[in-house]
Amino acid sequence: MLVNLIVNGQPRSIEVAKGEFLLDTLRHLDYLSVRRGCDSSSCGVCTVLVNGKPTPSCSLLTVRLDQQEITTVEGIAKEAEKLATHFGHEGADQCGYCNPSMALTVYAMKKELKKPTLEQIKAYLVGNLCRCTGYQAQHIAILHYLEDQS
Amino acid sequence: MKVVNQLTPSIDGKGLMMGRHGYTDDFADKNALIIKVMRSPHPYARIVSIDDAEAKKLPGVELILSYKDFERRPFTRAGQGYPEPSPHDKFVFDEYVRYIGDEVLCVAAVDEATANKALKYIKVEYEILTPILDFETAKQHSVIIHPEPEIHEMFPIGFKPLENVAASYHMHIGDVEKSISDSEVVIKESFYTQAQAHSMMEPHTVNSRFDYQNRLVLYSSTQTPFHVRRIISQALQFPLSRIRVIKPRVGGGFGGKQAIHGEIICSAVSIRTGKAAKLTYTRKEVYESSYTRHPMRLDITLAAMKDGTLKAIDCYVLSDTGAYGEHALTVFMVAGSKVLPLYNKVDSVRFYGDVVYTNHTPAGAFRGYGAIQGNYALESAVDILCQKLGMDPILFRQKNMIKEGETSPIFSIMGEGTEGTAMNMDTCKLDYCVKRGMELIHWNQKYPRTQTKKDIVEGLGMAIAMQGSGIPYIDMGAATIKLNDDGFYNLLVGATEIGQGSDTILAQIAAEALMTSVDKVIVYSSDSDLTPFDVGAYASSTTFVSGNAVLKAAETMKHQLIIESAKALGSEFKDIEFDGEIFNDSKHQKQISLKDLSNRLYYNHDQKQLMVTESYVGHKSPPPFMAGFADVSVDLLTGEVKVNHYVSVVDCGVTINPKLAQGQVEGAIIQGMGMTLYEDVIYTKTGKLITNDFMSYRIPTRMEIPSMTTEFAESYEESGPFGAKSVGEIGIDTPPAAISNAIYNACGVRITSLPITPEKILKGLKKLKEHSI
Amino acid sequence: MDVLHYVLPNSLAEAYQLLHEDLNNHVIGGGVWMKNTLKSINTLIELKHLIGEKIEVTHEVIKIDANCPLRQLEIHPVIKDLYDGIISQSIEKIMGVSIRNVATIGGTVVGKYAFSDLLAALLAVDVTLVFFKQGRMELSKYLESHEKNRDILISIEIPIKKGTGYFHKVSTTHLDFAILNLAITQIDHQFRIVIGARPGIASCANQAMELINHAKEIDDTLINEVAECCVKELSFGSNFRGSEEYRMTLAKVYVARGLWEVIHHAS
Ligand SMILES: Cc1cc2nc3c(=O)[nH]c(=O)nc-3n(C[C@H](O)[C@H](O)[C@H](O)COP(=O)(O)OP(=O)(O)OC[C@H]3O[C@@H](n4cnc5c(N)ncnc54)[C@H](O)[C@@H]3O)c2cc1C
Ligand code: FES
Numbered sequence A: 001m002l003v004n005l006i007v008n009g010q011p012r013s014i015e016v017a018k019g020e021f022l023l024d025t026l027r028h029l030d031y032l033s034v035r036r037g038c039d040s041s042s043c044g045v046c047t048v049l050v051n052g053k054p055t056p057s058c059s060l061l062t063v064r065l066d067q068q069e070i071t072t073v074e075g076i077a078k079e080a081e082k083l084a085t086h087f088g089h090e091g092a093d094q095c096g097y098c099n100p101s102m103a104l105t106v107y108a109m110k111k112e113l114k115k116p117t118l119e120q121i122k123a124y125l126v127g128n129l130c131r132c133t134g135y136q137a138q139h140i141a142i143l144h145y146l147e148d149q150s
Numbered sequence B: 001m002k003v004v005n006q007l008t009p010s011i012d013g014k015g016l017m018m019g020r021h022g023y024t025d026d027f028a029d030k031n032a033l034i035i036k037v038m039r040s041p042h043p044y045a046r047i048v049s050i051d052d053a054e055a056k057k058l059p060g061v062e063l064i065l066s067y068k069d070f071e072r073r074p075f076t077r078a079g080q081g082y083p084e085p086s087p088h089d090k091f092v093f094d095e096y097v098r099y100i101g102d103e104v105l106c107v108a109a110v111d112e113a114t115a116n117k118a119l120k121y122i123k124v125e126y127e128i129l130t131p132i133l134d135f136e137t138a139k140q141h142s143v144i145i146h147p148e149p150e151i152h153e154m155f156p157i158g159f160k161p162l163e164n165v166a167a168s169y170h171m172h173i174g175d176v177e178k179s180i181s182d183s184e185v186v187i188k189e190s191f192y193t194q195a196q197a198h199s200m201m202e203p204h205t206v207n208s209r210f211d212y213q214n215r216l217v218l219y220s221s222t223q224t225p226f227h228v229r230r231i232i233s234q235a236l237q238f239p240l241s242r243i244r245v246i247k248p249r250v251g252g253g254f255g256g257k258q259a260i261h262g263e264i265i266c267s268a269v270s271i272r273t274g275k276a277a278k279l280t281y282t283r284k285e286v287y288e289s290s291y292t293r294h295p296m297r298l299d300i301t302l303a304a305m306k307d308g309t310l311k312a313i314d315c316y317v318l319s320d321t322g323a324y325g326e327h328a329l330t331v332f333m334v335a336g337s338k339v340l341p342l343y344n345k346v347d348s349v350r351f352y353g354d355v356v357y358t359n360h361t362p363a364g365a366f367r368g369y370g371a372i373q374g375n376y377a378l379e380s381a382v383d384i385l386c387q388k389l390g391m392d393p394i395l396f397r398q399k400n401m402i403k404e405g406e407t408s409p410i411f412s413i414m415g416e417g418t419e420g421t422a423m424n425m426d427t428c429k430l431d432y433c434v435k436r437g438m439e440l441i442h443w444n445q446k447y448p449r450t451q452t453k454k455d456i457v458e459g460l461g462m463a464i465a466m467q468g469s470g471i472p473y474i475d476m477g478a479a480t481i482k483l484n485d486d487g488f489y490n491l492l493v494g495a496t497e498i499g500q501g502s503d504t505i506l507a508q509i510a511a512e513a514l515m516t517s518v519d520k521v522i523v524y525s526s527d528s529d530l531t532p533f534d535v536g537a538y539a540s541s542t543t544f545v546s547g548n549a550v551l552k553a554a555e556t557m558k559h560q561l562i563i564e565s566a567k568a569l570g571s572e573f574k575d576i577e578f579d580g581e582i583f584n585d586s587k588h589q590k591q592i593s594l595k596d597l598s599n600r601l602y603y604n605h606d607q608k609q610l611m612v613t614e615s616y617v618g619h620k621s622p623p624p625f626m627a628g629f630a631d632v633s634v635d636l637l638t639g640e641v642k643v644n645h646y647v648s649v650v651d652c653g654v655t656i657n658p659k660l661a662q663g664q665v666e667g668a669i670i671q672g673m674g675m676t677l678y679e680d681v682i683y684t685k686t687g688k689l690i691t692n693d694f695m696s697y698r699i700p701t702r703m704e705i706p707s708m709t710t711e712f713a714e715s716y717e718e719s720g721p722f723g724a725k726s727v728g729e730i731g732i733d734t735p736p737a738a739i740s741n742a743i744y745n746a747c748g749v750r751i752t753s754l755p756i757t758p759e760k761i762l763k764g765l766k767k768l769k770e771h772s773i
Numbered sequence C: 001m002d003v004l005h006y007v008l009p010n011s012l013a014e015a016y017q018l019l020h021e022d023l024n025n026h027v028i029g030g031g032v033w034m035k036n037t038l039k040s041i042n043t044l045i046e047l048k049h050l051i052g053e054k055i056e057v058t059h060e061v062i063k064i065d066a067n068c069p070l071r072q073l074e075i076h077p078v079i080k081d082l083y084d085g086i087i088s089q090s091i092e093k094i095m096g097v098s099i100r101n102v103a104t105i106g107g108t109v110v111g112k113y114a115f116s117d118l119l120a121a122l123l124a125v126d127v128t129l130v131f132f133k134q135g136r137m138e139l140s141k142y143l144e145s146h147e148k149n150r151d152i153l154i155s156i157e158i159p160i161k162k163g164t165g166y167f168h169k170v171s172t173t174h175l176d177f178a179i180l181n182l183a184i185t186q187i188d189h190q191f192r193i194v195i196g197a198r199p200g201i202a203s204c205a206n207q208a209m210e211l212i213n214h215a216k217e218i219d220d221t222l223i224n225e226v227a228e229c230c231v232k233e234l235s236f237g238s239n240f241r242g243s244e245e246y247r248m249t250l251a252k253v254y255v256a257r258g259l260w261e262v263i264h265h266a267s
């Protein structure tokens, strides 16, 4: 089936099987920042924004997304870089496999919540698992990022 | 120091956050054949027949491989020094399948759907055999898990397959029995630890193809690219010189990738078809069919005098290696060798036991590597002993634990699979770690317990730990530094960045020695064609072993630079001072910049490439030490536990990168906490793993984490690069005992099997109540 | 997932008919649960153009379209306040924001998941379901029935009344399914006590409710009696998340704690 997606602002038409999930479609289209951790909507690694909202791309059927706006981390490069700067300062990046999805979720949170508290940040990001960092450094980095007006 | 021990963001953090390509699957060929593995539905069975006729007819099915397609040549998948201390007990495919999830055969097809469909069309008939699912009954069981005659050990490791023993070990110092009978207070306890799963976010994945020189090129998410290359060559009898293994960015390893996973199968498919191929584990395969931590039973006896002098430690360990014996002996030994020296003043020690085969998912390397199991048992037992002695557990430790300048006979007796190496503790700030930790956790105010609310009590507990820094005389790392025109460097290392930050800290070490900044040192790591050898990322070896190699290479490069600058300036070597940018001969008032010198070397005069390689093998393995303190709350009515605060004070020498070191500690603390409280491993009665995805295998989320305070003791290890020891593993060791001790101090319940679930605590509380009535 | 056909029917009637043509035809809500549970589907029936995802508030009810994602309910200002916010709280305990942006109320209700946190909260409020064929039905009645009616849910209605509430989920980690969940409300001076994930599906503890609703005075003794009664009248069982015995203990403890909380909030 032919589906028209808008990926990071660019229209992309692609022929997909009806049972294909967005994660696979995006990787086919070379958006390789979108990665698989579990394939069962339980780790958050595959998160992309659909119409601005974080969603698990491993579990969204591509055929249902005709004309929808998809944002991968490539689409928020500036913000991702800024967040990465704060991660770097806190030593909050390790293997990095969870990071693009983290950037997208943090970006969505920033738009959705005004001045979130640490508890709110945790609650918003809880679906993004990370096995490396122990999370605390991430939270400090995110708090700094949210305060960063530059 | 300008770079080392300074805040330095990781060199790759930005690119990774921004989603740049980097991980194994990002390099897979688009038209790679997709490999799917059929996995055994039985814990133990013999394959009677395989009917793949229908599957072969499916359009798009390229190749089906089973045991019939391979010569019987046993090997071990463990990524360890060669010859390996693990039994060679694995075949590419075998007629026998030994656990639910074991490899039966594989299909390579044009796409995933076709490969999966083909699997459904293949009929395999099994003769179902009786499995061994309880490791305590495995030894000398009537069922033999590895009856095949070809398997063998590479050197004596106590391998007795006909008794289901993959390895066994015995050591003693002094007369344990006598020490115990001479002591005034004796405690005895058995502890159980579970088969923790690594649960790295990136599943195991590998892809392969032949390049234009007709060589086999693999990208693999591995911790040991050089071992992978060697094992593929051995198992498939394919020339080592025609294999290139590239380790790109790895999405977490923790020991789980210190072994062969799909690499051999993937290579075999490429070799037989000449085509690109790819094998990625599903999350279920990661849980069921990769490796776990070795579950263990540890029986500990401690004997002491009433004044709190520890006299004897007796430790029997039974370890379950599952269906294959990867890392069986070495993990077992580390449960002793990196735990027992903590109490080095005892009269006698005994450490012995077996590693047995069962029909469970095989066990392998996992951060902590036996030390976490041993630490849980010993550090819990110490608190039990203190309880009986009526002695403060901190006082007891301060009296009996190892101190700077001291040694332990264990170091020379126990190595990893072989004898060890004697060494003195040139740096050991354990004393400071304990004292500082007490302050940070408010020990004196809060120990042992405070009632915070009706039904909620808070308790404190602690444990001390040690690890190693590489394996002396075995672990080798090498580094090459190349000077470029314009005056920047390439650093080529075999060392394996798996997310622990090694590329960054190695660049820092080179930059510090060369007096330049990290951005002038371009790191490329772990490519078997391009980088020098390194054993890989394990045994906490990278900072110490590879770091020393980098330091040596940088020093040699500096030397060469000065020689060349002297030539260029017409000066004497001894008159040159180099500050990283300028070569200055102040005596004759001449100077040249590094930039000019390099441009001159490559374009103008005396043209030559400056490139140096150095290697390092440790002669000792200076242990990092730490004290871990837990503050927990226990709900007396439900047994629910919350860890409120965790304090780590670590002596890992000088931290090359303080923030990344902190990240190593904190990440490990949370993994250790997961093992302590949440990560239950549950099998059905028939040996099927129930906890095989993130919905049933519960790793800590950001909601469960305590607030963490992590500090480093001031410490300088002469033998380490810029005074560093290792820090990759040490953090995982203390949580099981510290949290368990804290729970005991909160509510009086001692749990001796991991994980410590609320149910177990509640049962304990009920028992306490019954006893007090 | 294998999907043979993907159809956008012209009407609910057509959708309903399609659904009944084949047991392997399915309507889809958010689809996250289906992804994890179904391997192959004959016809996937899209409803998003027929059933909205709106939340409408009138004086008496909140009407929620079946396709409304859980996150929309969770953050809705009226729902956040209603009955001390127990519906929002139950949703907050489900996975992460990204799943809640996709999973729908329709998929939750029709799925009748025994572990469902949201169903426990909804049952404590007793919402009304609006089906295409069967029309209106109380959630309590729907959960009790064992028939697989394969109807299409159009919307649900939450009554707006003054009342207090308590929700609690016990789970090993935040992302885990419940070992037990419970929701308690006091609406129009009537208590409702719901316990789910026992591991059976959320049910009202009717006798316990009777006991407390007819009591003249509420004190510790009564509350303990009510908690005991819940454990006696409802069935509990074991699975790898928790044993029957442990679940019974949890139920007793949290019913008592919940009741006290509800009473305190009311006063
Ligand atoms: C990984 C994971 C973890 C979860 N953990 C929890 C948890 O801890 N607690 C909890 O309470 N919930 C949990 N859930 C469940 C979640 O809250 C939703 O209830 C669930 O995903 C169903 O919603 P859906 O929109 O995805 O349904 P779908 O997958 O779209 O549908 C589920 C079923 O409902 C049917 N259906 C959908 N809409 C309609 C309709 N309008 N009319 C008729 N039938 C319909 C479908 O045909 C299908 O049979 C979890 C879900 C996932 C995927
Ligand atoms: S891969 Fe989609 S949530 Fe894990």
Ligand code: FES
Pocket: A093, A094, A095, A096, A097, A098, A099, A129, A130, A131, A132, A133, B201, B251, B252, B499
């Ligand atoms: S950094 Fe490795 S999973 Fe988060």
